[in-house]
């Protein structure tokens with residue numbers, strides 16, 4: 090270990106204590122979990138190397154670093170803390186150590202979630218709840234019986250008139266946390282920073298709060314004469330005691346995850362991972378798993394230290410929260426005109442990723458949580474991909490923080506903002522981002538209309554000629570030249586591209602609509618699932634949820650979006666834009682022979698591109714799936730067809746050829762350019778053939794093309 094000096098040690102000890110005090114007693118946070126754990130381990134190492142420094146006043150040898158309020162109720166049995174391990178190796182070492190102490194390899198373990206709340210002891214006499222006591226310093230706690238009516242999971246009366254003490258974690262579930270903050274703000278109180286910190290505030294403030302805050306209790310320890318005194322006549326099993334508490338009407342921690350199961354040592358790591366995998370979808374916060382020896386006699390043999398039992402350990406998962414500083418807010422206007430604040434923060438590592446941006450749900454979030462520029466902030470990156478700004482750490486302010494400025498008008502177009510809902514929107518709605526929306530619709534991601542770029546689209550929108558993505562299909566050569574400022578020589582190519590786009594696979598048209606929450610990969614899945622625009626439009630929330638990657642929130646949003654887009658979709662349909670994905674039987678037959686996997690996905694490679702869907706709202710956020718590559722002989726190729734087909738492909742019309750190309754992973758385009766990879770030249774392929782020759786583009790006959798795609802005549 091590096092040389093450490095005593096002054097630094099004392100300062101760090103003080104810092105750890107203050108943080109622990111805030112953690113256990115108050116509504117504020119001084120250190121995030123990961124930093125707290127790291128500091129605590131560092132101090133433990135220093136104390137091991139310099140025991141004389143810590144004599145009588147160790148920071149790491151006491152519950153809550155010696156900071157917790159002791160209270161005046163003596164605990165029947167000390168309420169100990171838990172040791173921590175942080176990776177599979179450390180867990181393996183712990184399991185081996187326990188087996189050694191117990192003198193047997195045949196131990197049986199329980200694996201439970203580690204709830205992120207506060208330890209609480211509940212005493213029942215004759216089946217009635219008589220007393221609630223906090224952990225305090227582990228030997229004496231505070232009486233918080235007044236909170237009993239607000240705690241779900243601890244019934245006032247048990248199913249039998251027995252005397253029993255149960256211990257467990259009191260915490261706020263995600264729903265309770267949200268309800269609590271709703272109530273706090275209604276009553277002018279500052280919202281809780283996070284659920285754990287809320288549990289402390291909810292419990293301790295329950296005595297003099299005018300409104301109730303519901304909490305939950307999850308039992309993980311049962312104290313009866315049979316189960317107690319680890320050093321004494323412990324007999325029986327932990328799982329039996331848990332079952333008993335459950336039968337008496339108390340909520341047991343493990344039942345939130347699995348049954349009351351046990352595991353052999355070799356099975357423990359998998360059980361720990363299984364809980365971690367469910368972490369993001371649980372209705373409450375957990376920060377690890379707790380592994381315990383099941384048998385009380387074995388526990389007695391293994392023993393405890395003054396701080397924690399040796400027969401139990403907490404396996405801590407990677408922290409989902411970090412602390413950073415708010416340095417800027419960028420007001421983004423989406424394709425649909427929604428204005429969202431995006432926080433720029435100092436880089437911070439959270440669950441293994443460096444984060445520099447975080448979302449704030451809406452402008453109201455800033456006011457409600459009271460953020461100021463320059464604040465120390467808690468950043469959370471839970472199951473979701475996009476990190477969120479959770480709360481400011483008010484007691485770390487130094488006075489240099491400033492008010493956050495809100496935009497008065499739409500930051501993109503300067504129009505008034507519609508603030509009637511929590512989610513602000515430019516009063517021009519989709520019109521505000523129209524040029525952007527149309528540019529996206531004609532991009533390679535969607536209709537792929539070559540020649541129509543950002544500039545031309547901006548001209549068309551500014552002139553009023555294009556008022557929605559649907560208007561693209563009404564453009565004539567004259568319009569393109571006059572309103573889009575397109576070079577006259579290019580206009581016919583663009584109209585040809587527009588013609589081709591009319592037969593786009595459904596997925597491309599869905600992408601082009603720019604439905605919030607759906608990027609290209611999601612649009613493909615939707616098209617594959619519903620096959621027709623009508624079926625998609627008719628879908629309600631449950632039908633939408635059947636699509637991989639669409640949850641309740643997203644499906645509700647899609648329903649609203651589709652309602653708003655109804656006139657656009659109707660117009661597209663009137664303009665002859667393809668609204669179904671049923672391949673023409675002739676095409677399907679060819680495609681099936683060539684690439685059996687791609688038949689049902691006219692849009693080309695489907696699936697595989699689902700990862701990172703929350704980000705898919707942005708254009709191009711999702712990539713082409715690679716899964717279908719083997720069956721996609723034209724993957725990534727721009728193919729132009731010219732002349733009428735003879736030979737093996739003679740049955741196919743131009744549109745059908747284009748569809749076939751798309752179904753094999755290629756992009757069918759209307760005109761030859763230097764970007765073209767292949768020209769399929771049928772009979773009389775005059776000017777396109779000449780252009781291709783001039784540009785050195787590969788030219789194949791129908792026969793060669795048929796061979797290339799695996800359909801030899």
Ligand code: IVH
Nearest residue numbers: 169170171201202203204207208258309379
């Ligand atoms: S057992 C003697 N089981 O973690 C063993 N504790 O860091 C006592 N905790 O004080 C604790 N979930 O507040 C146990 N399933 C669980 C737990 C759990 C959360 C908390 C508890 C404890 C702290 C130790």
